Amino acid sequence: MSKALITSPLPWHREAWDAFHQQLRNGQISHSFLISAEAQSGKRLFATMLAQWLLCETPKHNQACGQCGACLLSDAGSNPDFIIVQPEEKSKIIKIDQIRELKQFIETSSHSFGKRIILLDSAENLNINAANALLKGLEEPPADVIFLLLSDRPKSVLATISSRCRALKLPKPTTEQSLQWLATQAPETASEEREFALDYAQGSPLKALNTLADESAERKKTLGNDLLKVMKGQEIVSKMVSRYYKNDALDVLNVLSYWLSVLVKFQISGNKDLVKGRTLQQAATLIPDQAFQAREFSCALLSLYENVCEAQTQVASVSNPNMQLLLEDLVLQLQHLFRQDTHD
Numbered sequence: 001m002s003k004a005l006i007t008s009p010l011p012w013h014r015e016a017w018d019a020f021h022q023q024l025r026n027g028q029i030s031h032s033f034l035i036s037a038e039a040q041s042g043k044r045l046f047a048t049m050l051a052q053w054l055l056c057e058t059p060k061h062n063q064a065c066g067q068c069g070a071c072l073l074s075d076a077g078s079n080p081d082f083i084i085v086q087p088e089e090k091s092k093i094i095k096i097d098q099i100r101e102l103k104q105f106i107e108t109s110s111h112s113f114g115k116r117i118i119l120l121d122s123a124e125n126l127n128i129n130a131a132n133a134l135l136k137g138l139e140e141p142p143a144d145v146i147f148l149l150l151s152d153r154p155k156s157v158l159a160t161i162s163s164r165c166r167a168l169k170l171p172k173p174t175t176e177q178s179l180q181w182l183a184t185q186a187p188e189t190a191s192e193e194r195e196f197a198l199d200y201a202q203g204s205p206l207k208a209l210n211t212l213a214d215e216s217a218e219r220k221k222t223l224g225n226d227l228l229k230v231m232k233g234q235e236i237v238s239k240m241v242s243r244y245y246k247n248d249a250l251d252v253l254n255v256l257s258y259w260l261s262v263l264v265k266f267q268i269s270g271n272k273d274l275v276k277g278r279t280l281q282q283a284a285t286l287i288p289d290q291a292f293q294a295r296e297f298s299c300a301l302l303s304l305y306e307n308v309c310e311a312q313t314q315v316a317s318v319s320n321p322n323m324q325l326l327l328e329d330l331v332l333q334l335q336h337l338f339r340q341d342t343h344d
Helices: 011-025 043-055 069-075 096-100 102-107 128-139 175-185 191-200 205-213 217-232 237-242 249-269 278-284 295-316 323-338
Strands: 032-036 082-085 116-120 145-151 166-169
Touching (some): 032 043, 043 116, 082 102, 096 128, 128 145, 175 205, 191 205, 217 249, 249 278, 249 295, 295 323
Parallel strands (some): 032 166
16 A cells, blocks of 8 residues: 555545545445546545545544544554555456455454455456455445445446446546646656656656656667667567567557557647657658548558557456567558558
């Protein structure tokens, strides 16, 4: 869990936080919630803050007090009345054994004689056996136990689970909110860097912040240069993919997704301001002159973008695709699309 007490929601969650507490004051409490939002937009921070507030012995002004015994334990990351369940490392599913281990937590009295909170991250990744095991806890929970289920894809959560939870959908941050927040979190970076990071993160401010602080930034820069060589026909696709598919496949997909989303907008509009970063700007120059605003080229770009998005979904799901073949196919499509002689 978080190793610090969270006393303020993210700016784009403020309205949802206040509305939630208004509902609580009106007596609209539930023993289980399904909290959904886009990936890396802060829903886990929201849920953790909610858990810490529910555990607080003397909450004030919709915030945990920060001084009671429960808050001190939460601040240290060691509150025994708060447990997190998530896919195990190297596994993309939540298994039945993990749910069975909750039985002791549920049946044990609260450390502070207050509430006990179960935060289940990535609820869409419950396998069928784990979901069935969880159902009993959701159907017959002790009065002091509250479930907080999180999901990027709430429609993928089994209906037997979601139907027993109160839905709470968190809003997506606006570009302005994200940039203002990034300026407070990374004031030492230039505004252009923050804008580029947010673009690369496809609007996710938390992912953008990670990008700005990522020690592998140089690796991503090298990846961009290698993709550029492929687009120019200066690199053999299989050779390029062999360097990335084992450890950096997701980075390849993320860069491809970002590049294609920008390039299709640029190809349709001709607006150079949309293209940020030296490497991507060079990639944009490879679009043949006759392809600008051409419907056929737009459709080809969009088709490849959809294929990359589908691959991202496969990697994020419980499936286990052959990453080498998957990346080779996508990068070959990219090379074919941008080779000048295919448009002569």
